[in-house]
Amino acid sequence: MHTTPATPDLQPVNLAHKAALIDRQWSPRVVAEMNDYQFKVVRIEGEFIWHTHADTDEAFLVIEGTLRIDLREGCVYVKPGELYVVPRGVEHRTAAEGEARVMMIEPRGVLNTGDEGGERTADNDVWI
Numbered sequence: 383m384h385t386t387p388a389t390p391d392l393q394p395v396n397l398a399h400k401a402a403l404i405d406r407q408w409s410p411r412v413v414a415e416m417n418d419y420q421f422k423v424v425r426i427e428g429e430f431i432w433h434t435h436a437d438t439d440e441a442f443l444v445i446e447g448t449l450r451i452d453l454r455e456g457c458v459y460v461k462p463g464e465l466y467v468v469p470r471g472v473e474h475r476t477a478a479e480g481e482a483r484v485m486m487i488e489p490r491g492v493l494n495t496g497d498e499g500g501e502r503t504a505d506n507d508v509w510i
Contacts, residue, residue: 397423397445401483403510408502410486410494411510422486423510424494429477433496440474440488441467447482451475 400413401423408430410422423445432452442449442460449460451468452475460466468474476484495503 395421397485398483400510401425401445407481408494409504409508411508413485413510415490418490419487420490420507422488423483424486425481425483426476426478427481430475431495431498431500431502432473432475433498434471434473435468435488435492435496436471438489438492439467439470440486440492441465442476443485443487445483445485447478447480449482449484450477450479452477 395413397413400411404411404423404425407425407427410424412420412422414421426449429452442451443465444460444462446462448462449466451458451460451466453468454473458466491506493499493503493506
């Protein structure tokens with residue numbers, strides 16, 4: 383588990399650089415923490431699985447590419463510099479045609495596959 387240093391780091395987190403260090407898609411990596419929330423970067427391409435997070439909202443901020451968030455009511459397209467929050471309990475699936483690099487903001491310990499689990503579940507608390 384990563385611990386916050388007693389003195390603040392004097393360098394900002396470069397999200398594009400951190401995303402470029404990730405060696406495989408669909409593997410979120412923690413780049414910062416604030417209180418009980420983690421800021422994670424991830425590279426995605428193709429479609430993820432449908433899932434929900436019963437107890438928390440999930441925020442997506444696009445760094446590069448275009449993120450598509452499928453909801454049962456329709457699709458939301460999120461472009462670089464844009465943010466979208468999926469409310470708790472709303473079934474969704476993330477996708478990208480061509481690679482997208484995204485920052486997710488969610489409470490520590492939230493699984494990327496939500497209530498579905500399965501082979502696409504990424505390890506938690508992996509820092510980059």
